[in-house]
Amino acid sequence: TYKKPLVSIIDGVVMGGGLGISLHGSHRVVTENAFASMPEMAIGYFTDVGVAHAAQRMVGTRGQASPALAKYWAITGYRMYAADMLWSGLATHAVQDAETILDAIVENGADTALKQHSYVPDGEAPLAGVIDEIESTFNHATWPEIQEALKSADKEFAQDTAKYLAAACPTSVVASNELFESHAQEEDIVKALQREESLGRYIRSRGDFAEGVRAVLVDKTKDAAFNPEETAAVDIDAIHAALKV
Template sequence: MSEAVVNTSVQHRTGHIELNRPKALNSLNQEMVDIVNDALQSWEDDPHIEQVLITSTSEKGFCAGGDVRAIRDLDMEGRHEEGDEYFEHEYRMNLHLANFPKPIISIADGVVMGGGIGISAHGSHRVVTEKAFAAMPEMLIGFIPDVGSTKMFSSMRGTKGYESLALANFLCLTAWRMNPADMLWAGYATHLVPSDQLEAFQQLLISDGVDAAIAAFATQPEDEAPLKKHEAAIAEVFGHDSWEEIAAALEACRYEDFKAMVQSHMELACPTSVVAAVELLRASNAAPGLAEALDFELRMGNSLRRTPNFVEGVRAVLVDKTKDPKFEPSTTAEVDVQALRAVLA
């Protein structure tokens, strides 16, 4: 018998979800999503379960995202509806995590990208180690930021102490790789625990509860968040409601190093995804709740997956790994922004 792609168990009064697809860096497929949903459903009203813990069996990280290679294969065969169904299930899981009535603690030690953010960041406690890094790299594969990030990123306060649509735009458009200090400053992470203390942290969490474990093991990063150094530039450039305005602000930006860094990060981004992401982030930021934002993401994502850009982007980044995508249109100026707005209308 093959091993389960997600292990679920109950220890004391803790429901434990353990992502167990290490060879794929826990890329979330439909089976994994459905197992997590079923576990949450089972534990939600169980009086013997007081908290839920989400971890990974992989030594390299928590979760590298959704299984977009499998979705690409479906789209190439014209089986778009099956891909639609996968994202419906994944976003239902994201919403369930966000609305869960008990503490949910995720422990990220290594890579957290895309869908990995979705399965961790909606919980009450997002614990990271010094080895953790997180990013939303969807611009590079002809897709859109999703799993609730378009609402969550603009609502995060973190140690910076305020919400910021500009920061959400920056993180999603540039695929900036947040280190632990960034994650705490921006608000993705709530606590930092050294990786060599994770086993003891987890044992105390299960025996005495999350508050006791946090009090005993949580620490602070040694260095200032790199994101904080760009705080003024991010607000100046990315605090606008359309890509056209952001692009103009970037061109006029007085922070030359920041300007060069953004241009370098976005060099291989899909133009349609860039324009769509800004429209999506604005709509989600104004939405009354996460459910509405996830609906926006589902509509926009399903629409973009029916163009050649998604197949091409996944090919260049994940299949051939040549990093030479040929996107159409090839410039943001050629993208029909009204058509994208119609998808969200």
């Protein structure tokens, strides 16, 4: 809610919390070296830092906001590069070099500098090629409905989605989907973040979070044994209770 311009220069890898604190700003500037994703599903956590609130309200060069698109890249951990970030709305500008734009912003101000140095990447954004499949599958309110829709989706798209989700914690996937639905109904970012904080306490209290951190960040074996192993067995009532603040 900060009133002054807040410029994020996204250069290189930006994931999870780093992405979350960046996308709430007025100017989200990506370089040619940038790629972004939300990898929390693999460590037994969820799409936090207000991503579920901001992402589904962003309008990029596509010209419209899309809760389904935001839910897709956030829950699957899909890696976005400059073209996808501009098209989806995650980024507002693309530039070639971080240091050059930083110097220009200091000298001339953000708007003038970005007008001089920003550009539109060549070619179609990869997400634009699968947006119809994304909209027809991830536009549903519950994870079982999304899973059912994926069964009749384009075969290649469904296979890619399954590959992205292969290492995901089932509880994290369901919790993130429910968080997106909760944020969709809440315009007040403060109240939305309070629900997120409550959900975070619940998720961190479970063994999946420690197991995911061990497997991905500590031992780096990527062999997390999540419990439950299937989304159908996730305690949805506990997740709903955590989201009622």
